Amino acid sequence: LFPETSLKVTGIDFLKSQNTQQHHTDGYNIKNLVVRRGQPFQVLVSLNREVTAADKLSLRFGIGENPMKNRGSLLSLKPEQEDSNGWKISIVKKDGKEYLLSVTSSPNAPVGKYNMHVKTGSNVYKPENGVIYLLFNPWCEDDVVYMANEAQKKEYVLNDTGYIYVGSAYNIYNRPWNYGQFEEFILDACMYLLDKSKLSLTERRDPVNVSRAMSALVNANDDSGVVMGSWSGNYVGGTAPMDWIGSVTILQQYYKTKKPVRYGQCWVFAGVLNTVMRCLGVPSRCVSNFDSAHDTEANLTVDIYLNEKGEKMNISFDSVWNFHVWNDVWMKRTDVPNGFDGWQAIDATPQEQSQGRFQCGPCSVKAVREGDVYLPYDSKFVYAEVNADRVYWLVKKVNGKDKYFKIATETQDIGKNISTKAVGQNRREDITREYKYPEGSKEERMSMQRAYSFIRPSGLTPRSGYASSMQTLGGNIQPLVLNEPATKTGLHLKITNTEPLHPGNPLEIAITVKISAPGNWTVDLTGACQLQYYTGKVQANLGTTKETINLEGPSEMQIPLKIAPDMYMKTLSSVEEEVLVIVTAIAEVRETNDKLTKETSMIFQYPPITVQMPETAKLYNDFTCAFIFKNKLNVTLENCKLLVEGLGLFKMTTFDQGDIMPGRIMKSEIICTPTRLGERKIVAKLISNQIKGISTEKGIIITE
Secondary structure, three states: OOOOOOOOEEEEEOOHHHHHHHOOOOOOOOOOEEEEOOOEEEEEEEEOOOOOOOOOEEEEEEEOOOOOHHHOOEEEEOOOOEOOOOOEEEEEEEEOOEEEEEEEOOOOOOOEEEEEEEEEOOEEEOOOOOEEEEEOOOOOOOOOOOOOOHHHHHHHHHOOEEEEEEEEOOEEEEEEEEOOOOOOOHHHHHHHHHHHOOOOOOHHHOHHHHHHHHHHHOEOOOOOOOEEEOOOOOOOOOOOHHHOOEOHHHHHHHHHHOOOEEEEOHHHHHHHHHHHHHHHOOOEEEEEEEEEEEOOOOOOEEEEEEOOOOOEOOOOOOEEEEEEEEEEEEEOOOOOOOOOOEEEEEOOOOOOOEOOEOOOOOEEHHHHHHOOOOOOOOHHHHHHHHHOEEEEEEEEEEOOEEEEEEEEEEOOOOOEEEEEEOOOOOOEEEOHHHHOOOOOOHHHHHHHHHHHHHHOOOOOOOOOOOOOOOOOOOOOOOOOOOOOOOOOOOOEEEEEEOOOOOOOOOEEEEEEEEEEEEEEEEEEEEEEEEEEEOOOOEEEEEEEEEEEEEEEEEEEEEEEEEEOHHHHHHHHHHOOOOEEEEEEEEEEEOOOOOEEEEEEEEOOOOOOEEEEOOOEEEOOOOEEEEEEEEOOOOOOEEEEEEEEEEOOOEEEEEEEEEEEOOOOEEEEEEEEOOOOOEEEEEEEEEEOOOOOOEEEEEEEEEEO
């Protein structure tokens, strides 16, 4: 008895709205179904007749160019049978010619794009939009990226806006950044990167491999990845790194052209990598480390050279960046011993090659804290970024030759105020304790001794390319001395600005010299003021002071250092970077030969942009948003551009504002059309020749 007609599928409903809500993927702006692994989703299959016991029906999921069963890239699933790869299908209900099926992928399935077909007997049905996107699942307890806390998942996976912290250790400010992982083409760009990574199917199961590969692909080095780095100061033929306000434009342009986008610096790499990891479903956060060591020899010291005026010289191979931004991603590590799960550092800024490519991590944050720097990947490098010592050398001309004198070793200077955006709040959270034990604690000593046993610093001599003739004061310094440089006189230096640093005004700075020992003391003080870029590179020398002061201890004295506007405004207008004011002081007590150096960086302060718009708005109902800026500075801002973006409200827009004279007010308006519910944010940034980054943001609640 043959069935009268062969069984055929007449249609498939991917039940997108129901599935994506359950999978927390309803934000993705894409026609296809996006689901997370290890969690059931339902499909409704319509057939040309009722199914009998003799009928054979199976769902097929294929991944890659040429899916094959024996390679595990083609899965053929029959209802109520578990597949060898840990996927299964069950029948939720049969209703005449309709089958409601529930599909559960394996919690360690390879992430990527799967083609779904239905096979009935010898017939194969290929639905349109039959490509299903499968992502990591922090909501699934059996997935290695599982994160228990709901509020953390909302922040680290689903939040498409945030802040990246920049500035300097004592002047930290936030730079709003739009991650935009749900915007059009972003998921496709991430899938393109996965394919480009050449990871095998097995490697795609593990976020360790995926995050390492993405850290390589977000920079353009060695693989024509997403962003081309440049610290040259000349950004013709591209966008200056300061001019981006989010990842969306960058990833969309990359996906369209398949060519690296010019130009990025550390916060751009971190912002884009954060978008990619959140988009793929791995919890991720941007992390800013202040006074970050870039140590090219992994000997845990960074050498700083000062000339006799106290000015920093650009001759070092290694450097201390005012800040550096990387990412932490959350996962269980199955490739290292137990105890190193949780946050892992990855870094897409091309600094050093690791296994022949510019990639960095994942490196367990716990391993950095405990000093277990033998663990993969790149833990020595990350450890040095947050733990190196800063060694100051004075370069003096002796008989026409440069001689190097060591004047100070700072052991508590590097790796301060490690910062990320707080969960569910628009404020900075200090996570230094996750990376380091408190300075001077017993645990810190032990961790440091562990790390040193793996790193073995070479002799601590200066490593400048010019340091062929050398004189060190004293032999090899034992690095495990953690106290402040103790001086016989209790000499102490403090550097402050006595007036706010507004471009166009004089820079008014004070160096305070303090001595706590009783007696009469003569102190030689050198102070220098420079403009420097965040990588530690000096852009301009602004002025120095040399004073000899007499102090009757215990007491203190303030020495002023004043820089006229015309000393620095020209540099400020000619560089395409945001610069910091850096003040270095060297004090020497003649009677005891005590020496001390102190370095402080400060940031310029700018007038704000105000955003005017309603508190709430309704979905698809237009509203107007106005941006107002009053130039309260004593200087004309030339060539002003206002960049604005509101995810789910309007596309990235640029207003050319020309020159804004002192006292003038600029106003721009934009019409917003809300296309998504919940809290939406508008980000605005004003750039000009004189000022590179005044930014602000404002939120609005969109309701039905």
